[in-house]
Amino acid sequence: MKDSIYRSHVLICTGTGCVSSGANTLKESLEEELAANDLSGEIKIVETGCHGFCEKGPIMIVYPEGVFYCEVQSDDVAEIVEEHLLKGRTVERLLFKEPMTDEQIPSYQDIDFYKKQQRIALANCGQIDPEDIDEYIALGGYEAAGKVLTEMDPQEVVDTVKDAGLRGRGGGGFPTGLKWQFAKNSEGDKKYVICNADEGDPGAFMDRSILEGDPHRIIEGMLVAAYAIGADEGYVYVRAEYPLAIKRLEKAIEDAEEYGLLGENIFSSGFNFKLHIKKGAGAFVCGEETALMNSIEGKRGMPTPRPPYPAVRGLWGKPTNINNVETYANIPYIINEGADSFSAIGTEGSSGTKVFALTGKINNTGLVEVPMGTTLKEVIFEIGGGLGKGKKFKAVQTGGPSGGCLPEDYLDLPIDYDSLLDAGTMMGSGGMVVMDEDSCMVDVARFFLNFTQSESCGKCTPCREGTKRMLEILNRITDGEGKDGDIELLLELGEHIKSTSLCGLGQSAPNPVLSTIRYFRDEYEAHIHDHNCPAGVCSDLVSAYVIDEEACIGCGKCAKVCPVDAISGEIKSPFIIDPDVCIACGACEPECPVDAISQA
């Protein structure tokens, strides 16, 4: 095997994030440069999935040293080959620099962003070539499936998942073992398993990254679930906007079929399993399990009332188990390492880890996987590297558009299903948006409600009409036309929608509004009573700046800094600000040498 004389492996991330920053041309340049230096036979290029650090992409890791390079471009390739691959000298300028200390870190295990993480679902992401089934197998892949099919009976499998305490990672947090038990107990000659990879939350990309970076892990998780409940067919429902995830999953299914890991009589156990991919059309509500199954059946993606639950009457009326991508990604670990080892991670009621997509006003954005019970502060300040220069933390939003916002007092809150719910937000699928003092919480609430309102399928009245009313009130408040009693009305409508909507979309849509009223009520009051937006975001509530004609010496300095070109004039004669254009950013005020600018 020629393979084995490679002295070095160069891993290039070709996840969606890194491809968008140039990973494919980087790889081509590297191939050419290796060939030009007669190194192609010595150095192997491996394409991997996402490392979760897309912001610093394209990412390259050079083994055996394990040196982590970021923001690598084609121009850097000649130097990497000459210095590192030929002479063994690290190219220092491409190393990661800690935002807080400016320290250069050569090896990625030592970067704060990774040091505090514990990777189970993401264990292989960025470490293996997702299109090479052998690499997955080399790291112990499919051994959990092998063990289950040849050594365990279905009830033992269900019990193991129950004992592990795994809860669904798709939003609801329902105990996975219990869900499997229901599907197993349902009578039926035909059953299905489904993997929910619809991932509709704006900004979320953990499921996509797992599918792109380690697709066999999902196949294996589903295989175990299918055996446990007695299903012989499965679907992965992926949104069509994820072409790379679909392509890698297709390849993975093909390879697994070729190895006899999918198909008939797997591991000579007599167990058969066939797996299909179904591309989703991309509506947010299609991620809801009943809507999703309707969509697979070719009907409109609309929720239907539960019960009956999918475990009893699911896809085509047959008992069906549906889990999220990340939920399945934990299964091989639980089987291989045992329920106890899994439940030892995390907290009493929430075992294991959770993957978050960390975004917003924070230094290190990206995908992070941490044990449950890690505090918000640890994630935001230690892994995320804190907020941008000199900015003060204001709030963190968890749970995607259905979640809520928590203020600074809650930074020590341990992240688990129940503490988040108690605090008025939720785990959701793992979105985490950090906001600083420049964010207006009324505007944030309006943004999320606007999303859910436009995604409402319209089937039931509280959600369809109620969210529209709430949005109108919020629009009024941010336009400076808020009235006494608006806050109370929002609270009343919110509670009503939550308790009477048919599906999770409506039941959670008011959360961003309710939680911001709970923690930032003073901001609502300032908008309504003082016609003031304290963060300076709602432009109708802040008055334009004006120039005092008498005082102005016509130097023109103000006009240079105005971001919207609201200021005009001739040098040496008075300048004026167009009040309709001015967004009241205040940038011009300190520029004026004679203090001629003030807010009207």
Added chain:
Amino acid sequence: MKSLAELKELRNKVQKEMKKRDQGTRAEIIVGMGTCGIAAGARDILKAVLAEIEKRDLDVRVTQTGCIGMCEKEPLIDVKLPGKEKITYGNLSEADVQKIITEHVVNGNIVSDLVIARHK
């Protein structure tokens, strides 16, 4: 896949290559690849090292280093076994490489006549 044993067999076969990405402690051979090292034939030495390791199926990490200030002794390599001192060998031929690998890396006996430096 017919059985778990078959899977494990495949795993053993494909695992070797993945070891390149293992950061654990292993024997290490470092080849001096400064400019004069390359001029003195370090590329051939590197290839000889790789070929010998392959032939003997050894679990050794091979890396390179730049100029270490001993240009007149090129080509040179360092051998570092886990928990042992690092030994620098110099003025090497390809035959010397085979000898160093069999004697030192496999059997743990330093090839004294080729040693040019020892590091604690």
